[in-house]
Amino acid sequence: MYLAIDVPGHGKVVVDIGYGGTFYAFLSAEQLGLDVRSSKTRDLVSAASAVTEAVKKQFKLHHPESEDLAFLYGTILTDGKDAFSEEPTTNICVFADEQVDRSPTGSGVTARIALQYHKGLIQLEQSRTFQSSTTGSLFTGKAVKASGWCWTFPHLKGC
Numbered sequence: 001m002y003l004a005i006d007v008p009g010h011g012k013v014v015v016d017i018g019y020g021g022t023f024y025a026f027l028s029a030e031q032l033g034l035d036v037r038s039s040k041t042r043d044l045v046s047a048a049s050a051v052t053e054a055v056k057k058q059f060k061l062h063h064p065e066s067e068d069l070a071f072l073y074g075t076i077l078t079d080g081k082d083a084f085s086e087e088p089t090t091n092i093c094v095f096a097d098e099q100v101d102r103s104p105t106g107s108g109v110t111a112r113i114a115l116q117y118h119k120g121l122i123q124l125e126q127s128r129t130f131q132s133s134t135t136g137s138l139f140t141g142k143a144v145k146a147s148g149w150c151w152t153f154p155h156l157k158g159c
């Protein structure tokens with residue numbers, strides 16, 4: 001799902017909320033006037049943290065099975081390249097108390113894959129590669145149809 005959020009100091013942005021074991025807000029760094037590959041990490045962290053705080057204030061999350069999991073863990077700024085490509089798409093994950101992941105983030109890329117699949121940008125079993133903007137490390141992942149999936153998320157395509 002997506003939300004229009006007013007981020008103090010940055011104005012209105014549109015974020016996707018995704019879940020991959022924990023919830024993240026996703027948006028292109030470009031919406032914040034930044035470049036995920038070349039902007040200073042400090043600037044990316046400040047902007048991502050402002051988004052996290054704004055989403056927390058302006059939107060209440062729910063989890064279908066446990067309210068303990070109904071919290072926003074952080075914000076992931078991307079290069080905006082969500083449409084399928086063989087090329088890696090780059091992101092930076094700013095989570096918890098302004099921590100920056102060295103990797104593309106397991107739970108984060110899981111959520112990105114779920115969002116890309118939900119939007120029809122990738123098909124089941126179609127792999128994508130994700131790159132950390134901080135270290136360049138790579139994760140590859142794909143959406144698969146797993147048992148139990150349709151019980152948990154019956155509103156999703158394919159159920």
Ligand SMILES: O=C(O)[C@H]1NCC[C@@H]1O
Pocket residue numbers: 095101103104105106107108
């Ligand atoms: O990759 C992960 O999912 C973990 N690393 C940072 C955020 C999560 O805790």
